[in-house]
Structures are given as structure tokens and as C-alpha cells.
Amino acid sequence: MPIQTSITTAVRMPADAELLAVPFDADLDPQVELPLPAAALLGHYQAKGEAGEIVEVPVARGDAVGRVLLYGVGDGSAAALRKAGAAVARRARGRDALSVVLPAGPAGAALVEGALLASYTFRIGENSGSGPVAAIEFAGEGAEAAVERGRVIAEAVAFARDLANMPSSVKTPQWLAERALEQLAEEGPRGRMSARIWDEDALLSEGFGGILAVGQGAVSPPRLIQLSYEPEDATERRAGGTPLKHVVLVGKGITYDTGGLSIKPTEGMKFMKTDMAGGAVVIAVLGALAALGAPVRVTGLIAAAENAFSGTAQRPGDVITQYGGRTVEVLNTDAEGRLVMADALAYADAELNPDVMVDVATLTGAISIALGKGLGALFASDDGLAAELTEAGESSGERLWRMPLTEDYVPALESSVADLANIEAGSTYGAGSITAALFLREFTGKRPWAHLDIAGVGRSTADEGILTKGATGFGVRLLLEWLSGG
Numbered sequence: 463m464p465i466q467t468s469i470t471t472a473v474r475m476p477a478d479a480e481l482l483a484v485p486f487d488a489d490l491d492p493q494v495e496l497p498l499p500a501a502a503l504l505g506h507y508q509a510k511g512e513a514g515e516i517v518e519v520p521v522a523r524g525d526a527v528g529r530v531l532l533y534g535v536g537d538g539s540a541a542a543l544r545k546a547g548a549a550v551a552r553r554a555r556g557r558d559a560l561s562v563v564l565p566a567g568p569a570g571a572a573l574v575e576g577a578l579l580a581s582y583t584f585r586i587g588e589n590s591g592s593g594p595v596a597a598i599e600f601a602g603e604g605a606e607a608a609v610e611r612g613r614v615i616a617e618a619v620a621f622a623r624d625l626a627n628m629p630s631s632v633k634t635p636q637w638l639a640e641r642a643l644e645q646l647a648e649e650g651p652r653g654r655m656s657a658r659i660w661d662e663d664a665l666l667s668e669g670f671g672g673i674l675a676v677g678q679g680a681v682s683p684p685r686l687i688q689l690s691y692e693p694e695d696a697t698e699r700r701a702g703g704t705p706l707k708h709v710v711l712v713g714k715g716i717t718y719d720t721g722g723l724s725i726k727p728t729e730g731m732k733f734m735k736t737d738m739a740g741g742a743v744v745i746a747v748l749g750a751l752a753a754l755g756a757p758v759r760v761t762g763l764i765a766a767a768e769n770a771f772s773g774t775a776q777r778p779g780d781v782i783t784q785y786g787g788r789t790v791e792v793l794n795t796d797a798e799g800r801l802v803m804a805d806a807l808a809y810a811d812a813e814l815n816p817d818v819m820v821d822v823a824t825l826t827g828a829i830s831i832a833l834g835k836g837l838g839a840l841f842a843s844d845d846g847l848a849a850e851l852t853e854a855g856e857s858s859g860e861r862l863w864r865m866p867l868t869e870d871y872v873p874a875l876e877s878s879v880a881d882l883a884n885i886e887a888g889s890t891y892g893a894g895s896i897t898a899a900l901f902l903r904e905f906t907g908k909r910p911w912a913h914l915d916i917a918g919v920g921r922s923t924a925d926e927g928i929l930t931k932g933a934t935g936f937g938v939r940l941l942l943e944w945l946s947g948g
Contacts, residue, residue: 465620467551467581467594469574471609472561472601478523479561479599483531483550486511494530495521504532511535513542514549514927535565540572544859547576548928556592564602564609572859574600574612575939579928582620584627611754615942618750619935625742626920626933630718630735634682635766638715638738638745642687642764645749654694655748660686670809671783672801675792677767679722679775684767686806687715687741689748690760697757708759709945710816711748712806714799714823715741715766722769722795723777736933737799739920740822741766743937747945750938754946761814765802769795781880784905785809789880797884799825800898804905811907818847819911821902822937828894829865830918837863838919838936841899844910851912854944859928860936862914871897875904 496519507517513536521528533550536542554560564570581594600609639659646655662683665674677684716737741764748762780792786808803821810819829839840862842848848864855862874891877883899913919936922929
């Protein structure tokens, strides 16, 4: 569901607001009447002004009692303001309205973003307990631009979360394709969008053997979804030393993953409705590019299938033919994401002529062991591209850690009966996340390419800060930062 908290803007703070949030360093007098001087209150509570720190002060509102939330902004960076916005919005849960005075400067968009993301909820049926604040008014000189950017980014993240959180009893590959097509109606004045959907017959006739093999055991057939964004005034950017006119984003769209015949245990299946989180990120990013005025042409490919087990499912030991003709021995049907993405990457290389390819996937459980829940993994064939994505991750609050593409591990992909194996046959190399990335690289045609493994950061187990239990939408903010130029 979309973010339900409505937002408005104002030039000055409303003096009579029932719940008013003001940064520690604002000039409070005479705009805000407090029972004691602000400095005395902050000293009494030993407030340090750290990001997310809040001092709540009761104030008179006629015969009623209002509240002023003095909130810390830390070093004033985007990361600090994002944290502050989330803290303020969480303090206002269950209330009808909240007024927030924005700090001066462009980083105010991050505070708006944090407040809205912390207000995100996903629930099917009647809500119970206190929900997010119903309405937020952001006040400050020139607040409109900051609020609009924060809103667009937060709503894109929320859309990705919605797609990933939707139960797989609803979320078939065709359902995902329909949601992607709805983005066409959301295009803005600064760019146009188009789409193409391959059904199972088209996938068969055009040779998308990986997507078909993964989806052949399911009742709901697979789909390949293509969304294209073309700005009216496209300009050339540079990713490191690489000209950047056309970017292809590829997202893993496994709408549910049982593991296939290499079946997962129950605990491993519980959260597999979110195994299409990478595809959700790509759909959400494409839908927001026009509103942000992104100057680069972008094509999104989402390889969507359900990995089920049945009498028609692919078997360990099967050999499949990927798009473009390379054969793959499937040694483990639970290493399916790389098979569908290999088709999409090979198609992009052969038909779309991109300057850069970036894929996003909840690809390997091994990456969670390596990096935990706070860092996304970045594999890249191009140093300049890796640097740009890393910088965008720092700016957007979605941090990446670059992992190696270790050439010594390439023999792990060897098969005695096919061009490649989808996993290592033995246990000589290990490094499951690295070998998975090396597998994908085989289908990129030596173009500049980056792989984001978001298996560790794509899901949250708690409501905290800007995150809500469930899908996180990780990748939306960093890709929008990178593609729109901040």
C-alpha cells in the first residue's frame, strides 16, 4: 500500500501546532513558547544534539496541552537528517498531525525521506494498534523542493517494499508484470516510458531457456518484463571513464522460491516471497526517474518466475540453454536466480547495446554471513562504475562494500557436460557469493557491469529507524541517487 501519511509544506512553522518538531539549533524565540529557555531544557536533559535524539516538552495551547519535540540533527549530514526524520515520525505514531521545521539546506530532503519511510506500513486487512501519523506539515524557506524530492524517493522505496511484501498467493509473475505496466501511467513531463512483456510462448520462441527452466515447475508461468525510460533531453554522463548514455538495470524476479527439487527447509522458505526484491527495486526506480528528471536513458529488465517443485520442475543434472546459446548444467535448482538473470543480461548485451549494466538480486545467503544486515555487496568489472555506485550508496544511506571477482575461482563454474555449471560441483573453492557473481559476469559480454547482492539487506526483521519489518527496498535510493545525479 502507498505511504498513507499525507504531507504539505509551509513557509513558517505553525505557532499553535499540537505537535511541533524543531531542530535543536533553530532560533526558537520568540516563535516557540517554552516553559523554560531552550538552552536550560537541553541542559537539564543532557541533550547532545545527536541525530535521532528527541527532547519532548509540554507547552500550553489555550486550555489544552501541546508538545514540542526538540530534535537533534547530529552533524547535519543527509544520513543524520534521515535518522532524525525517522525518529520524529516514530514519536508521532497514532497522532492526527505533526508539524516539522526543516533544517536549512538541501539535505532537508533526507529528513523528509526518513520521516516518510519510518511511516511506511504493510498490512492486509484491518489495522490494529496505532498507525503512522496521519499528516505531516514541513515548514521552512524553500521547503517545496526538498519535500518533493524526499517524497518521490520515499514513495519509490515504499512501492518496492509493497511489491516484495505482497504474499505470493497473489504475486505471480503475471501480477508483477501488471504492476510494472502501471508505472507507464506515472510518467512525468520530463521523460517517457514504454514497456514490453514476454509471456511463456514468446520466451520459448526467442530462446530464454533459463527463465523457462526455472519457471517450468510452477502453475503460474514466467515472464520477462522490460521497462524503458527515455528523457526528453538526454545527456551523456560518465561513470569513471565510461560514457553513460544508456544504462540497463536487471532485477531478479523470483516471486516465490521453494528451492525447486533442491527444496529448502521450512525456515529457509518463510521469507521467500521477497526473493523478487531486486526486481521490485528495478520497477520502482524506473517509475521514479521522470519525476526526478534523470538525464540518462534507462532500461529495466525483470526476469520473473516462481521456483516450484512438481512433476514438471527442472532436475539437478539437467542441462539448459540460456539466451544466446550457452549451456548450463543445473547442479542445484535452488541456485535459480542466476539462471533467470543470465538470460536477461545476455539479452541486454545482444540487443540493447548498453554502456553499463547493473543487476540487483537477493542472490546468495552466503553474502549475509560475509556482510551481515547493514551492507549491500558490490561486485564490479569496472573500477569507475564501482566508485560511483559506492559514492551513491554513501550519499543515499544504502552503503555498499565492494567484493572481489577472484579469477582463481573461475574453475568452480566448470562442467564436464556443458559450458558452465550453476554451482561448484565440489567444495574446493567455496565463496558462494563470489562464484555466483562470476557466473553472471559470463553473460555480460565484457561490458562495464556491476552486481548488487542484496540478500542480507533486502529484508528487515524489526521496526527500527527508517525500516519496517519485512522488505526494505534496498537499492532504490542508491540507484536513484546515481542515475539522477543527486
